[in-house]
Amino acid sequence: MAFTHLPGGFPCFNHMPMPEKNACPFCTIDPAEILLENDHAVAFYDRFPVTPGHALVVPRRHVNSFFEITGEELAALWELLGRVREHLIAKRSPDAFNVGINDGVAAGQTVMHLHIHLIPRYSGDTEDPRGGVRWIMPVKAPYWKKG
Ligand code: AMP
Ligand code: ZN
Secondary structure, three states: OOOOEEOOOEEOOOOOOOOOHHHOOOOOOOHHHEEEEOOOEEEEEOOOOOOOOOEEEEEOOOOOOHHHOOHHHHHHHHHHHHHHHHHHHHHHOOOEEEEEOOOOHHHOOOOOOOOEEEEEEOOOOOOOOOOHHHHHOOOOOOHHHOO
16 A cells, blocks of 8 residues: 655555554554553654654554544543643643644544644744644634734
């Protein structure tokens, strides 16, 4: 099956069906890379961080979408997200966080194993952080500029 590659030689799974779990980077994460974990979820640092400490929280089970998880998995992801946040606060003293899920290819998802981005933000890391996740649509993001 043909698939494209991301920087660093990592495959882009846009066109790859779910059964090819062995090719999934999050199903095959090196245990040494795991930052924190619980029964149903693991957390590790993003390999291509957008800010220092950018972490991913993922279910152990390979599911594409946030909307496919069970209540138990949801609770586990939530619990772990909170602990990763505490860890990052203790280690890096960020000033804020962006929390996000790209759910589906059209929404920008490139690894088809559900993951929650936890992105620490630091005052001054961008000139004007207003709008945050609204910048997925740059033309619409700065609503405060609309008359
Ligand atoms: P998304 O575009 O929301 O699917 O995000 C995929 C994320 O996975 C990106 O932020 C990548 O930097 C990250 N990533 C891709 N491969 C790996 C890997 N092997 N280990 C850790 N992070 C990865
Ligand atoms: Zn997977």
